[in-house]
Amino acid sequence: MIPLRSGPPPRQRGIAAITAILVVTIATVLAVELLWELNLDVRQTQNLLVRDSATQIALGAEVWVGDILKRDFEDQDIPYDHLGEDWARDIPPLPVDGGTVDGALEDMQSRFNLNNLVDKLGRKDPPQFDLFLRLLEVLELSPDIADAVVDWLDSNQLPEGIGGAEDDIYTLRDPPYRTANYFFQSATELLAVDGIDAEIFRILEPHVTALPLTATGDPTRININTATPAVLQALDDSVTTAEVEQWIQDRVGSPYEEMQAFWDVAPDDVEQNMQNLLDVGTNFFQLKVIASLGTTQLSMYSLLERDATGVSRTRRRTYDAY
Helix, strand or coil: CCCCCCCCCHHHHHHHHHHHHHHHHHHHHHHHHHHHHHHHHHHHHHHHHHHHHHHHHHHHHHHHHHHHHHHHCCCCCCCCCCCCCCHHHEEEEEECEEEEEEEEEEEEECCCCHHHHHHCCCCEEEEHHHHHHHHHHHHHCCHHHHHHHHHHCCCCCCCCCCCCCHHHHHCCCCCCCCCCCCCCEEEEEEEHHHCCCCHHCCCCCCCCEEECCCCCCCCCEECCCCCCCHHHHCCCCCCCHHHHHHHHHHHHHHCCCCCCHHHHHHHHHHHHHHHCCCEECCCCEEEEEEEEEEEEEEEEEEEEEEECCCEEEEECCCCEEE
């Protein structure tokens, strides 16, 4: 008599075992994936919270610098600005909860304002154009750049001079684009202008800026107490390197408190041609703040405008985060 078998045959038991192993494997993979996504979400949330904290710290530094600029304005009987004042000193690394914050404030009227090349109606401003041409010469750059920059700003489609470039030049590029026909929002826009590459921009960048028109619609003036050597050299063809070095040396110990003090030592041609282009005070400053929290570093750049009452407002703010 053949005994009866109990339970499933061996082949079925093998399939069941394999199925169980597959189910356990899939469940494990899903569990690991869910845990990874959870950890990733937690990390992203933590990074967002840290970035938000760094942003708030940087904004706090911006308010603090505004107070420094206001006190600087109120402490002077004659409003003038120079590199020996408190605002011109770099902010040392200061401890904050979880990290540090430091920064620096720069006088943006120490540079040539590219937006001065055209007036508020979009027409070329000849004295400003001549000043920019001389700056290009001092920096040993092509004068054609001046024509191309004016065309980027002006309101017409007529090429300016030999180096002019309007839409017919830019629309042939890949990808095509058009001239702004408006004021620069940032000096980095120069990289889009015909004839300017990264190397030329590197040379120009320390001496140029992109500032909005003043509240009255007038162009901004260059502060002779803070102007870069190249900008001072470009004030007139008659200005010598020795004179620039002497001005810089003099303003360290005795900043020019009023324009007449500068006219007394400057060549007559400078006084005659630069009357409406120079000043001893500044309205526009750029603040750079670096907030470091843990492994996160946030850089904030704020363009501050100080008005006639000494109060500063932010005209532009950009961020870089690492």
